Amino acid sequence: MADQQAWWDNPACVYLIGVCIKYKIDPYIETSVPRFRSADNLECVRRLQLIRRTDNHSRSRTRPTNPPQQDGTQRLIIMSYQQSSSKVKAGPLWTKNKEDLQKQLGELKTELGQLRIQKINSSGAKLNRIHDLRKSIARVLTVINLKQRAQLRLFYKNKKYSPLDLRPKQTRAIRRRLSPADAAKTLEKTKKRSTHFPQRKYAVKA
Numbered sequence: 001m002a003d004q005q006a007w008w009d010n011p012a013c014v015y016l017i018g019v020c021i022k023y024k025i026d027p028y029i030e031t032s033v034p035r036f037r038s039a040d041n042l043e044c045v046r047r048l049q050l051i052r053r054t055d056n057h058s059r060s061r062t063r064p065t066n067p068p069q070q071d072g073t074q075r076l077i078i079m080s081y082q083q084s085s086s087k088v089k090a091g092p093l094w095t096k097n098k099e100d101l102q103k104q105l106g107e108l109k110t111e112l113g114q115l116r117i118q119k120i121n122s123s124g125a126k127l128n129r130i131h132d133l134r135k136s137i138a139r140v141l142t143v144i145n146l147k148q149r150a151q152l153r154l155f156y157k158n159k160k161y162s163p164l165d166l167r168p169k170q171t172r173a174i175r176r177r178l179s180p181a182d183a184a185k186t187l188e189k190t191k192k193r194s195t196h197f198p199q200r201k202y203a204v205k206a
Contacts, residue, residue, distance in 0.1 A: 088136035093143040101147075105140045108133055 088108070093101065112133045115126060149166065156162035167175075 087132050088139055090139045090143065093140060094147075098144070098147070101140055101144050105137065105144070108137050108140065112137065 088104075096104070112130065115130050115133065118126065119130065152163070153166055156166060
């Protein structure tokens, strides 16, 4: 009993236990740290290893089981929500005409307005649906805009002038560059000079 009290009163042993518990290490002092080779310290190591074994055993007994798997109904609900009508794909929109696109756009905007009114008392699913509706409206507007610009490009294809937003962007210097026809034009004086005084060609007679 006196040895045990002396062991607990030893500050080195108490410090060693605190360090080992803090950093979660196994103190194999017999082989790794020679300066701690003493009866009290070896007893401290054995006591610490016993405490860790008991702790690991209790953790293994209280380990939680595998989480329950989702049944078919929950999976069906999740899949149906992911494939809800609020999400619009851009692919099928290209086959629709302008009237159908405008009608679908009006329906989406009406539904979005109703959801915004109910947003105060709504849950997270409603907020996600608002996000999907906003993205769907953007897709419909994008398709409408691109179709309209394609028709305008066909209309202005053979015209002398076209709207600035339909012209190629390029760069500022390229847009101000002369066209090939304008760059090839020459003055009448230059034409006469090149005709009457052409560039001379010389050859070496062998």
